[in-house]
Amino acid sequence: MNIVAKLRKAMSGIDNPLRRIILFGLAKMARWTPADYAALSKAGYENCITAYACINYVCRAAAGIEWTATIGKKDAPDHSILKLMARPNDQEGRRAFIYRGFASLLISGNRYIMAGRIGSQPPLSLWVPRPDQMQIVPGGNRGQLIERYEYGKTGDPLKIDPSLIMHTRLFHPTDDWYGLSPLSVASHAVDISNMANEWNMRLLQNDMRPPGALTTEGKLDQTTFDRLKAMMKNEWSGYENAGVPLLLEGGLKWMNFMLTAKEMDWLNTTKVTKRDICTVYNLDPCLIGDNEYATYSNKVEARKGAYEDVIIPFMEELRDELNAWLAPMYEGELRLDINRDRIPALQESREKQYTYLSGTWWLRIDELRKLTGQDPVGGPEGEAILIPLGKIRLQEAIAEEAEPEDPDRDPDQDNPDDQGDDDQDEDAGAKARLMRLEGRKALPQGKSFWAAPERKERLWKAFEGRVKAREKSFEPIAKAYLRRQAEDVKKRAARAGSLAELQAADLLDLKAEAKAYVKAFWPWYRDHFIRAGNAGMKASKGELFNDAEFKADDPTSWVFEMTPEQEAILREMVFESGTEVNKTALEEIFKVIKDANAGNLTVDEFAQQIYEKLSDFSPWRARLWARTESAKVDNFGQVQGYKETEFVEKKGWMCSFVPESREAHMAADGQEVGLDEDFVLKNGTRLAYPGDPAGDPGDVCNCLCGTYPVVGEPS
Numbered sequence: 001m002n003i004v005a006k007l008r009k010a011m012s013g014i015d016n017p018l019r020r021i022i023l024f025g026l027a028k029m030a031r032w033t034p035a036d037y038a039a040l041s042k043a044g045y046e047n048c049i050t051a052y053a054c055i056n057y058v059c060r061a062a063a064g065i066e067w068t069a070t071i072g073k074k075d076a077p078d079h080s081i082l083k084l085m086a087r088p089n090d091q092e093g094r095r096a097f098i099y100r101g102f103a104s105l106l107i108s109g110n111r112y113i114m115a116g117r118i119g120s121q122p123p124l125s126l127w128v129p130r131p132d133q134m135q136i137v138p139g140g141n142r143g144q145l146i147e148r149y150e151y152g153k154t155g156d157p158l159k160i161d162p163s164l165i166m167h168t169r170l171f172h173p174t175d176d177w178y179g180l181s182p183l184s185v186a187s188h189a190v191d192i193s194n195m196a197n198e199w200n201m202r203l204l205q206n207d208m209r210p211p212g213a214l215t216t217e218g219k220l221d222q223t224t225f226d227r228l229k230a231m232m233k234n235e236w237s238g239y240e241n242a243g244v245p246l247l248l249e250g251g252l253k254w255m256n257f258m259l260t261a262k263e264m265d266w267l268n269t270t271k272v273t274k275r276d277i278c279t280v281y282n283l284d285p286c287l288i289g290d291n292e293y294a295t296y297s298n299k300v301e302a303r304k305g306a307y308e309d310v311i312i313p314f315m316e317e318l319r320d321e322l323n324a325w326l327a328p329m330y331e332g333e334l335r336l337d338i339n340r341d342r343i344p345a346l347q348e349s350r351e352k353q354y355t356y357l358s359g360t361w362w363l364r365i366d367e368l369r370k371l372t373g374q375d376p377v378g379g380p381e382g383e384a385i386l387i388p389l390g391k392i393r394l395q396e397a398i399a400e401e402a403e404p405e406d407p408d409r410d411p412d413q414d415n416p417d418d419q420g421d422d423d424q425d426e427d428a429g430a431k432a433r434l435m436r437l438e439g440r441k442a443l444p445q446g447k448s449f450w451a452a453p454e455r456k457e458r459l460w461k462a463f464e465g466r467v468k469a470r471e472k473s474f475e476p477i478a479k480a481y482l483r484r485q486a487e488d489v490k491k492r493a494a495r496a497g498s499l500a501e502l503q504a505a506d507l508l509d510l511k512a513e514a515k516a517y518v519k520a521f522w523p524w525y526r527d528h529f530i531r532a533g534n535a536g537m538k539a540s541k542g543e544l545f546n547d548a549e550f551k552a553d554d555p556t557s558w559v560f561e562m563t564p565e566q567e568a569i570l571r572e573m574v575f576e577s578g579t580e581v582n583k584t585a586l587e588e589i590f591k592v593i594k595d596a597n598a599g600n601l602t603v604d605e606f607a608q609q610i611y612e613k614l615s616d617f618s619p620w621r622a623r624l625w626a627r628t629e630s631a632k633v634d635n636f637g638q639v640q641g642y643k644e645t646e647f648v649e650k651k652g653w654m655c656s657f658v659p660e661s662r663e664a665h666m667a668a669d670g671q672e673v674g675l676d677e678d679f680v681l682k683n684g685t686r687l688a689y690p691g692d693p694a695g696d697p698g699d700v701c702n703c704l705c706g707t708y709p710v711v712g713e714p715s
Contacts, residue, residue: 037108037132037181044183045107048190049197050274051183053288054281059102061311063095066339071332073375080122081330088126089116100128102314106281108132109170109179112149115326117164122329136167136177166325168318182280189276196270215253228252282310291599303345312340340373448652448672449542450708460654462544463634463706466535470528470630471623478622481520485513485582486611489589493607499597504590507610510582517578518571525574525633526562532634533560536641540648540709560641573636576693577629588613628701632691635707639689642709643675650710653679653690658704665690665705672710 044051067085069076076082088097105111108131116125135150135157149165150157169179183190220228271290278285284302315338327334340346357368366382369375376382450456485508492507535545537560562570592613596606642648655661655669664681671679678686687695690705 037130040181040183040187041107043187043194044190045103047194048277050193050277050288051186051190054278054283055103055106057283057287057306058106058281058310058314059099061307062102062315063098065311065315066342067094068337068339070335070337076334079330079334081327081334081336084123084126085336090125097126097128101318104128104131105168105170105179105314107181107183109172109181109184110134111168113166113168114160115164115166115329117329120329123326126326138177166321168321186277186280189273189280192273193270193277196273282306291601291605307343307345312338448708448710449712450539450652450654450710456654456708458544459539459708460656460706462535463638463654464656464704466531466545466634467627467630467704470524470634471626474524474626474630475622477521477524478625481517482622485585490607490611493610494603496603496606499593499601499603499606502593504586504593507589508582508586510579510586513582513585514575514578517581518574521574521578522571525570525629526567528630528633529566529570529637529640530560530562532637533562533641533644535634536560536638536709537644538641539638540642540645540711542711560644566640570633570636573633573693580693581625624702628691628703631704631706632693632700635689635691635705638707639675642707645709648709648711649675651675651689652708652710654706654708656704656706660702661705662699662703664699665703668705 045055046052067082069079069082071079085097086094088094092100101111101113110131112129112131112134114127114129115123116127117123129151133151133153135153137147137150139145139147144162146162148162149160149167151160152158170182172178172180274290275285278288278290283306284298286299287302287306319336319338322336327336357363357371360368362385363371364382365384366376366378369377369382450459489507493502496502496506531545538545589610592606592610596609601609639651642651650672651674652670652672653665653668655665657666657669664683664685667682668679673679678688679690680686681699683699685695685699687699689707691700691703693700
């Protein structure tokens with residue numbers, strides 16, 4: 001009989017009687033739950049809601065984490081060890097297997113994993129035996145620490161070679177062989193919690209303790225007694241008669257048997273015991289239903305903290321044990337690991353880490369890869385440093401490179417405003433060189449003035465400067481608008497009588513908010529549009545617009561003025577932007593209402609939660625919103641400026657070639673169409689200009705592409 005069959009036979013014949021839990025025994029003496037597996041399981045996991053919820057939370061979260069395998073430095077997604085972890089035995093899948101193992105560990109302090117193996121072949125199956133049935137037999141005279149494991153408390157237990165068992169135990173200060181049970185540590189709080197539930201149940205069942213009694217010094221005759229009983233039953237008992245005063249006669253007095261304030265305070269101590277149990281498992285009580293101090297933000301942080309402080313460390317310990325015990329049963333430098341990238345609760349932390357590391361340009365490529373958990377690339381490439389300007393190799397940025405002479409290029413004609421300015425020409429040449437090193441596409445040399453790579457670079461830099469400057473002025477207005485909106489929604493939510501019939505439209509009027517948006521933002525849009533129109537007219541003459549002039553009291557060089565037709569188009573654009581922005585807010589409000597109804601929140605809790613949700617969402621929305629609107633209005637204004645110059649008939653697409661640039665936008669770089677025609681992107685999208693609101697959000701949001709006028713060399 002093979003080992004797996006013996007194990008099944010042993011497990012099927014085990015008697016598992018449930019021991020009676022004695023909470024209170026002799027007078028003035030408390031007897032706590034004995035520290036054995038059956039008793040702890042009965043009192044803690046089976047009967048205590050809090051302990052069950054804590055263990056269940058950790059086990060389910062750990063079971064949901066995926067495994068990866070590598071051989072050396074190469075990924076091995078199809079390795080047989082992953083197939084074994086996915087289906088450890090014919091009765092359990094990965095989740096059930098991991099859950100059972102962690103449940104054993106968190107109840108008893110011990111986890112055993114047994115390999116079903118024939119000879120030196122890799123295991124065919126993995127099992128998690130019951131920890132209370134496993135016994136360690138210390139080594140004898142052969143120098144072994146453990147001679148064998150024995151499974152089963154019968155006269156003929158199953159004897160197992162120690163190489164087939166992986167024993168994980170929690171630290172125990174006074175036991176060299178077995179781990180300390182967390183439920184044993186929490187057993188006092190578990191007993192108090194269970195006794196409190198029993199107490200409350202008996203109160204609900206009116207356990208020989210009526211709420212009070214009517215007393216009299218004299219003796220009532222039978223007729224009066226029967227009449228009084230009928231009145232108490234029909235007129236004073238039941239929820240429909242709650243609060244009805246008693247009318248007593250004939251010397252009758254009421255004696256109250258209800259709980260005193262002190263007794264009621266004792267019941268509140270059950271909250272403390274529940275939180276004590278959560279402390280043992282290092283979990284925030286809000287994760288298992290204690291919503292007294294819970295908010296949406298608190299729950300998000302608590303969930304992330306549970307993964308970072310409890311679940312991930314437990315899984316890393318299991319990974320290390322498996323790599324020391326299971327992985328050597330296979331050939332090669334095999335290693336198991338957990339897939340942190342697929343854990344939703346850690347996504348925000350990872351995004352913050354990557355955002356931070358994106359600015360640490362002084363680190364080498366391999367150093368950055370190590371900090372993000374990636375394998376080094378090695379060699380000269382791994383030692384390279386990417387500098388911020390275009391993220392090119394530092395060695396190439398500082399290398400001397402001789403530029404070929406362009407016989408058709410007249411340096412004095414690059415920009416009529418900058419004739420004779422050698423510093424400007426050198427700066428343009430440096431940018432063009434960096435652009436080529438970075439791999440940016442250059443427009444084909446032709447009649448267009450802005451086709452020259454260095455000129456195109458300067459034009460895009462001027463456009464980028466305007467957009468970023470306007471982003472900074474947009475964000476404070478956006479944040480104030482969103483903050484005001486969140487406060488208004490909170491006030492409306494607090495006035496709601498019931499959440500059951502509440503609709504998102506009751507809290508946010510889409511049309512009214514769009515009008516409020518126009519009122520708040522119109523000065524910004526108008527100013528930005530006029531400056532962009534002037535920039536378009538300047539570019540039509542082969543000149544760069546000096547954006548710093550917007551600070552001047554009298555920008556005499558501005559010649560572009562907004563027409564009534566353009567104002568009507570711009571106002572409609574602003575209204576549509578406000579509508580789209582507030583649709584997103586409406587969707588968030590709908591989600592909060594749905595979650596609030598599912599969580600049975602009070603109106604006050606709902607109002608606070610919806611305020612926090614909108615407030616947490618605001619900074620990110622404001623940043624994305626500012627970039628999108630700034631680039632859109634600038635491009636729209638520039639094209640209107642081109643139309644004010646009679647000799648400009650075409651416009652061209654100018655891709656930013658930043659790391660976030662879309663493939664379709666890069667492919668469109670250099671595409672030239674008529675002023676009233678649309679650019680046609682590779683994906684079939686038609687846009688009048690980059691950021692055109694007629695396009696899909698995927699082609700519009702956060703786009704930093706610009707346009708250029710198709711003009712010849714200035715005469």
